[in-house]
Structure formats: C-alpha cells, structure tokens
Amino acid sequence: MRLTADHRSFLARIAVVFAVVTPSLGAVTIAAAQPPPAPLTTKTDFQIPVTFVSACVTVGFRCWVPNELATITPSATTGAAGVVTFTSPQASTIARGGADCIDVSIDWLNLVTGAAGNTVLRAVQPDSVRPIPVDERCLYTPTTVATGSGTVVATANVLSHAYISGWPQLPVHPGALYVLVP
Template identity: 50%
Template sequence: MHCLEVHRSLVAGSVVSAAILALSLGSAAAIAAPVPAVSTTEFQVPVTFLSACGVGFRCYLPTLAAVTPSARTDAPGAVSFAAAPPTTISITWLDCIDVTVHWRNLTTGVTGTTEIRRVPPDYSRAPGEWCRYNPTTVVTGSGTVAATADVAAAASRTGDHRPISSGVGLFQVR
C-alpha cells in the first residue's frame, strides 16, 4: 500500500471514529438540536505537525506545532473554514502553513476538499501577528458535517514540516 493510500485510510478512519465517539458520548442530542443562525465550532482535535524551523535550514530538535481549524456556519448550507495561528514553543511565521480540509455531509453524502491558505507575512505587524489565515467558504448543504484537516499537501511543498496527525471536527449546518 502506498503512503498516500495509508494516509487517506487513516483520515477516513479518524472521521468515522470521531462521529462514533461523539454519538456514544451522548452528544447526539447536541447534533440533533436546532442550530443557531450563526455558530463557530473549533475542530475537536487539532492538526499536529513537526516544525523543522523553516526554509533552507534544519533544526536539530524540531518542535511540535498544532493548528486548530474552525467551522463557521452563518449562511444556510454553507461553511467558512478558518484557522488560528499554530501553537508552538516559539511561534514564527515559518510554522504558518496551509491547511487542507476534507469534509463530508453525513446527512446527504456530499463531499469536498478545500484549503485554508495562510496570508503572506505582513512585517509591519508585531511578530506574533505574522501568521494569519484567509477563511474559505464551501457549500456543504444542511445536515451533520464531519471534517478532517491536515498539512500534508503544504508540508510536501515546503519540505520543512512533517505531519503527525489530522484534525477532526464534527458540526451541524443549518
């Protein structure tokens, strides 16, 4: 089995596991409850990766970084995915990499993929504000939506990050 096939299998298993876990922990009532007009849900599991310090050089001790995507449902049948800056021991804009989101509407079966892209660093801001993301909006349709997020595509482009685990989110879209 190829590495990409193994990764996809793990992602699919993560979504199913998260949905089963959420339902078994008694959150079925929360899933069936009416959805407010506007709601933002952070992914229950963040995306994690090893930061190897940046383009052109390597660190001897890469640090673990985590990005927590969120889903905002402010229009019927649509979701805006966004992300907060990564958390690391010492955050730098070098840890700010694109996040790919794979989603599935569990009610209708509709699926899709999108990417939350980072904004190029604005050096006129304070260093802690160099990492920002552009939200991306997709049409999922109404229902329960499960999503996984990862940095595998961005890590393969930069070569300076190593994905550890996918993020997982489960939320309701009106």
C-alpha cells in the same frame, strides 16, 4: 319545572358566549410583518487539532532533530443554510520567525447528503516591507464552502513533507471536526 331547566340552560349558554366574545371585542389587533429571524451563527473548533513537527532537520526521510510540535486548531462557522466557513487562528507554535505558517488542507463530508469536497486554508504571506508584529504572524484566509444542510464531518492536515523556507513540516496527526449545518 321543565321551563326552569330550559331557562337555566339558555342563560348558561349566553354566559359562555359572553365570556368568549367580550375579551376579543376590547382588544385591537394590528397585523404587522415581522422580519424573519436572523440565522444563529455558531463557531465550532475542530475537536482534534492538526499537529505537525515544526521545522524539522532531516537526513533522508527521518526527522533527526525535531524543533518542536506545532498545532493548528481550525474552526467551522455555520449560520446560513448549507454553508460552512472554515478559518483558523494562528498556529500555537511559531518557530523560526513564522516558519509554521503552513497551508491547511480540509476534506469534508456531509453524512446526510453524501456531498464531499476539499478546500485549503491559505496562510497569509507576510509582506517584506515592515517587521511583522507577533499578533499578525501566521494568519489564515477564511474559506467558505457549500456543504448542504446536515451533519458534516471534516479532517484537516498539513501537506506531507511541505517545505517552508527550506525547513520541512512533517504531519503527526490530522485534525477532526463534527458539526451540524442548518
């Protein structure tokens, strides 16, 4: 009996080796270099838009005849490691033929590294050679900053008492953003 038990054990081991080795003998594996995956680009709008009084007529320091409220919603685009590109579409309110085209100041802070900085979204100045189509009014030049990887918070605001074409633009409240930077 002892011979039969050893014989079965030997055959069982041979079957296991055969089951493991046989599939790999038939498969041919070719090693090829795969390009690294492209970083995912993510665009995040400021969760709170920048709001300001548009073209306010003032006497002293008080706004007596507010034209209307204007909002600008900047956005942050991430993709490359440690880099954020801030941009903005047009202001939601374009009064007096584009008087709301005002620069937007952005202060940012990386909560992981402690890095901080400031940048400005500059309003593109229209040329005076041709009439400006509505879809080209109040465009902003994107700006890219090296924030470092981590959680980045940012606030955006128009300059206090900025004058555009003789009309003051008065800030109501700043915009705010929370974004994860790879």
